[in-house]
Amino acid sequence: MERILVVEDSPMVLKIIRHLISQGLDVEVVTRTDLAGCGEELAESGEFFAAVVDLNLPDATNGEVVEFVLDHGIPTIVLTGSYDDERRERLLNMGVVDYVVKESRHSYEYVVKLLKRLQKNRHIKVLIADDSGTTRRFIRGLLEQHLYQVIEAGHGKEAIAQLAKHPDTSILITDYAMPEMDGFELVKHVRNEKDKHELVIIGLSSTESGALSAKFIKNGANDFLKKPFFHEEFHCRLMHNLEEMELIQAIQDAANRDYLTQLYNRRYLFNEGCQLHEQAVSKGQQLALVMLDIDHFKQLNDTYGHEAGDEVLRQLAGKMLQSFPRFLCARMGGEEFCILMPGLTNDQANQLVEGFRLMVSQQPFMYGETELPVTFSAGVTNHIGEDLDSMYQGVDEYLYRAKEAGRNFVIADD
């Protein structure tokens, strides 16, 4: 488990921070109350994901702990009792993640929010497009303090090439005036492929040219920053846009999933399935569709209770995800599920489903101490037909026949 070091002499503050961190993050919190203790801790193990340190400690009243922890390469958030501009400037220049005044519970909640952000940022790629190496280095420095992964481009065309090479990029920060392709052209080009909730774009403009920022937004950027900007302003804008994108992605994901099993839902299977079907038809590729339905589920509910039935649905969904990690598994409703298997012939899909049927029928499902007998019947087709609907009707018919044949049975194309 990752560890966070908190160096703070107030028992009350330590208690609050420890509590809030343990509620919000899955990390071990190591606490020390002075610089000497901090030194011992770093000498002993040294491996910390981040540190939260108080500026004023009994044996180091002038913020000495900050430099000490930063020297160990640990991202550091500073806590202080009072705000002062000169000190703030000095600390930010030293490369701390942020500077938080201990005012209320909100300050500590902000610290936890920052820690969560740092954990996520390690997986977030940011592309900087700017022809000035100095600006790129400056922005890279800011981003690396917050643990983002950084890639760079010297002009618009290079940025497009970088995005093609790194399709998982989440943020593009772009200047306007660049050779080859300017910032507006770049934004327009990128927006043809990715919308605002897939890639955050922040335009950079200088204070003299006020119209640039509005033009960036009109061309499809999420936000803009006027140069020169404050350290905190940069991070606040970035965080705000990133949080908005993550929130929308989470809402989209929730709308695409079944609440009980967390598998995809019927709507998502049909949306994705139609695209996969079109692609399979146009490229002459294989596509298999499976429909499976738990046998005598009403009886199981009646015998063991609805809660037990829910547990069976969850466990079967878990087994499907484990057995078919490459394929799109969905709960269509009730006790009926579908799996889309691009690239599989009928025989291949049939063999996989037959193996899964055997495994499910042989491994009991547990509800507390009770073993529940669960089997399913299934239909499998890779007759591509006119559209996904016709495939769906085909597997529905096979499933009906599998039930008629006595259940715990799979029927596929001849």
Ligand SMILES: Nc1nc2c(ncn2[C@@H]2O[C@H](COP(=O)(O)OP(=O)(O)OP(=O)(O)O)[C@@H](O)[C@H]2O)c(=O)[nH]1
């Ligand atoms: N526990 C639980 N039961 C559900 C859920 N959704 C649907 N059901 C129940 O699933 C049962 C389906 O019953 P039937 O359609 O008669 O099918 P069956 O009993 O599985 O019979 P066969 O499919 O013919 O083998 C009904 O009793 C529904 O109430 C759910 O989310 N949770």
